[in-house]
Amino acid sequence: MPLINLTHAEVLVDGLDHPEGVTFGPDGMAYVGGEAGQIYRIDVEQRTAQQIASTGTGLNAGLALDKAGNIYVCNVGSKVVNKVTPAGATSVYSAGSPERPLVTPNYPAFNDDGYLYVTDSGTWKADDGCVWSIAPGGAATVISTECCQFPNGCAVSPDGRYLYLVMSLNVPRVARFAIEGGQKIGPVETVVELPGTVPDGLAFCDDGSFLISCYRPDMIFRYMPDGSLTVLMSDFEGTLLGAPTNVCFAGADLSLLLWANLGRWHIGMHAKTALRGAALFYPAN
Secondary structure (H helix, E strand, O other): OOOOOOOOOOOOOOOOOOOEEEEOOOOOEEEEOOOOEEEEEEOOOOOEEEEEOOOOOEEEEEEEOOOOOOOHHHEOEEEEEEEEOOOEEEEEEEOOOOOOOOOOEEEEEEOOOEEEEEEEOOOOOOOOOOEEEOOOOOOOOEEEEOOOEEEEEEEEEEOEEEEEOOOOOOOOOOEEEEOOOOOOOOOOEEEEOOOOEEEEEEEEEOOEEEEEEEOOOEEEHHHHHHHHOOEEEEOOOOOOOOEEEEEEEEEOOOOEEEEEEEOOOOOEEEEEOOOOHHHOOOOOO
């Protein structure tokens, strides 16, 4: 049985264009991408959403912010990572490298030094994905081709030592490897396998556990430091959780759980999970 029922789950904002990515910014606002290139800013307290920019084409997947409030968003349609200023100006931050252009940029995560780790999912079921490290300024390097089975969401551990990755296929799982200075410095380790699911997103809690949101089925797992795995929330109707692709914590004390629903038009919220998120990295890029 799920640990948290849906009684206190609710719609934070509605009317968005099939949101996939959601993250929380240093300004206290949440940020979301849309299917047609929209970037939305969400006032969590007022429960309002405003489109602040457009990347111009295709689905915007995962997002990350720096200290100045610039948004780095993986745009699947144009196969680039865009940089969007707080005023809405959009530019290409990285398209990969001349030797290996980005194919399906999916999710970005900063570490404290300003390196942006990006999953490139590649082609569905082709096992041709990879993981990138983008240095401040935009120079990109592939740091893992071993994690190739549709790498999806990712998160830097709160201590900055590891990059955790959702592998959506063959076998669905969460993996990790040690990082330092924008490089992979340790072997790939399987953290937990998730058979019968299509896992998508990750978010760390302040107690060392982390959440795994699943595109299929409509649920969010919690993985504990002791190695146990539980279902935090599940929605067999697929209404409040409708293909929850990414998950984050928001609010002044990071106690509001938010999730994006690629299969719906809203951002979901649960304010009574008793969980708190680990702080994200907002580098001074």
